[in-house]
Amino acid sequence: MIQPLAYIHPQAKIAENVVIEPFVTIYKDVVIGEGTWIGSNVTIMDGARIGKNCRIFPGAVISAQPQDLKYKGEASTVTIGDNTIIRECVTLNRGTALDKNTTTIGSNCLLMAYVHVAHDCVIGNNVIIANSVQLAGHIEVQDFAFIGGASAVHQFVSIGAHSIISGGSLVRKDVPPYTKAGREPLSYVGINSVGLRRRGFTSEQIYEIQDIYRTIFLKKFNISRALDIIETEREPTEIRDEILDFIRNSNRGVMKGFGSGV
Template identity: 65%
Template sequence: MIHQLAAVDKRAKIGKSVTVEPFTTIAGDVEIGEGTWIGSNVTIMDGARIGNNCRIFPGTVISAIPQDLKFDGEVTQVIIGDRTTLRECVTINRGTKALGFTKIGNDCLIMATSHVAHDCVLGNGVIIANGCGIAGHVEIGDFVVMGGLSAIQQFGKIGKHAMISGGSLIRKDVPPYVKVGRDPISYAGINSVGLRRRGFSNDKIFEIQKIYRAIFQMKMNVSQASSYVEKEMLPTAERDEILEFIKNSPSGIVKGYGTGRE
């Protein structure tokens, strides 16, 4: 299933039933899982580790060296999970010595011309729409949806099940389960539609909504609101996850709805 006009290094480890279309180049230190389809004019460089049943569309470049001045030629990787789709002209750079790899989870969709920089970690089920830019060291949780032409600055964190409006500039961390939009970026409610699609009950969605009302709409700063939630609301996995995210956000979270405060 490897076209005769593809350039595949003999050292590359290619799984069963892999299709490689013409004019694609695959380097030697590459591993590709079973059933993956690789379109024409794809470049897969040293350090790529690609899972089973992925789809990689024309023009994509995987595991090029980082666009980072601290990179010193160290051996690093790009790790891509199973059933992930990379559309046309996506670029994913490998890691630096800071983390050692860039990682994309299972069942992700990264749409055309988007860029994932060095040392990023994307969870499972992530959707990145067309033309997004993700700078180095960014962490994106499971089932995040990122609207087209959005950008996340370096070291940013996006909590799981969050939804980012198209054209957004993300300079602060986005906590889990929320929607963010507007300019400057701010809280726009919880991602109730996404949560229902993922099997969250109405009671659980209401609980999450109540937590964020305290954080963003009760005219307290984030520290005061976090203390209030911890004292006044019953401990649950979702409550604790939200509080832990806020606690571990060195750059702070996005603004609250209509408050103008960080």
């Protein structure tokens, strides 16, 4: 159902069963999957690739040009996976040729009102980003992460899977998977045990994660020494290796352990 007061470029590719409310503007180079709902006053610009059964609420602007002075008008995209909810006044900027050429939002995500996702970000699946979170360019947010409201994330930061960040945080360093991050400056405050239990992690897996991060953040080792101890003394597991790989591949360095001085 397409309301007559909406403007849709005749070459935009709109699937069946898409609902488009009044005063929506959809540009030429746009693809929208079946079953998606577009609320009133949404603007969807060139380069948008929107999946199935998404819900985009009034005032959102999808695939606007990057707010990057290096951008020279090259073709690029914003890709949104299936079943993702984009709430009121969210802004998603498309990618740049100097990086990924696309901004990616996964499936089954919730981006609450007034979230901004800048160019070349990669958001995984099942991610929740609360109201007024601001993501600078080139950020990675892995699956099942949660970012609390009114947080600001520095460019090139990586946020690990199943992590949770307190509302109002200034995120200048990488946040490893499975952790809780809070305080100022942003610090390790534990693991996301509640979220892990909800997602079916066993007690043994949760204990393993706690013990690994106890070595990293609470035992007064520097990071490289802590990682060497974990690799030497613990049997390889998928969880162990994921944590080690994330921290070793961190470009900005990881957040510190609260009170640990690292």
